[in-house]
Amino acid sequence: MSPREWISLVLLIAGAGFYLAGTMGMLRFPDVFCRLHALTKADNLGLLLICSGLAVLAASWQTTALLGIIWLLGLIAASVSAHLIARHALREQQSARSQSDNIR
């Protein structure tokens, strides 16, 4: 294997490791916020590592640029959806708390 392939292999395995850890976190962590915390790491860094692993092998700079755009789009979508889920969960919690304060 050429050094290029070795670099790519290391990056891809590291990326897959982040995804594995993120998935395990999502399955094992107790509440929404912890799970989001685990998941966003996989989305950010895992995707970055996989994209750069592929970019190292890419034949043209166009492919590299596309991989960069894919990472950025994934990053934007993941961070906004994580923010929305967390906000929703927080509001649910607050409304549940205020309801139990008001006694049934």
Next chain:
Amino acid sequence: MSLAVDLLIAAALIGLAVQIVVGGVLFRAIVLFIVFGLTMALAWARLGAPDLAMAEAAIGAGLTGALMLVAYRRLIEINPDKPARTERRRSVLALPVAMLASALVAMIGLAAIGLEPEPGFAGRAVMDELEHTGLGNPITGVLLVFRNLDTLLEIAVLLAAFAAARAVTVPGASPLPLSHRSQSPLVGALLAIIVPMTVLVAAHLLRVGGHAPGGAFQAGAVLAASGVLLSLTGKLVPSAETGPLLRLGLLAGLVGFSLVGLIVTGFGLPLLAMPGIWAIYAIETAMMLSIAVALVLLFTGSAGLRRGAD
């Protein structure tokens, strides 16, 4: 190594399918169905069918998933007390039927593996004739030139599906927009990036469809996704009337395709013959708009759309 990947995908597909059918929790079944769609897209990609993989990911997983989730929301709105569980009455016939069906699939698969393509094979005929059409993508060739009656009927089916959905929807029952509470400023920023990007991707898919994987269905689905996003965030809200622009969009594919197909008969060409590559692109553009409009309206469950308050 690649066999291991294929086997893994096949096992995942079967496992997911069983879970979707057998599992009692409706929401879980919907989520698993979306995962099934994505895994199916992987399977198509492994089989060397990128056109199908894209369509499966965009329509099978993305838009159908969104449709199911919005239907689920409507279900729990109608009946919030009843937990969303499906009845678990398993028929005695379930197991024999499942075994017979899998035996049938296995037999067909085994028979298909041993088959050699014959010389007069339709696929080979398409590849031989493809250069006369000016297209480079055999899938687009089949969809728009060799078997375009099927494609025309598919567009008609989509329109019929919209009409049928209109017929069964209770007026004013659209579950959208989902939230009236203050919107996060991040959502606006997301839309400002994603919506122009999806329009760009749709245009690109439509353009490359002539010589590479892509085409009207994939482009329409991507365009519809941005419509779904806009209606989820309240930038587009359901309305009771179908506006003239939406009407035009809904009908563009069917009417444009039929008109071109009919007009060419006046020039001595057979019915639905394509007079040139420009006609293929024009029809694909019209089809893309129709597909996008119909899918978004199916999602919102309304007759029309108008701009949201902000």
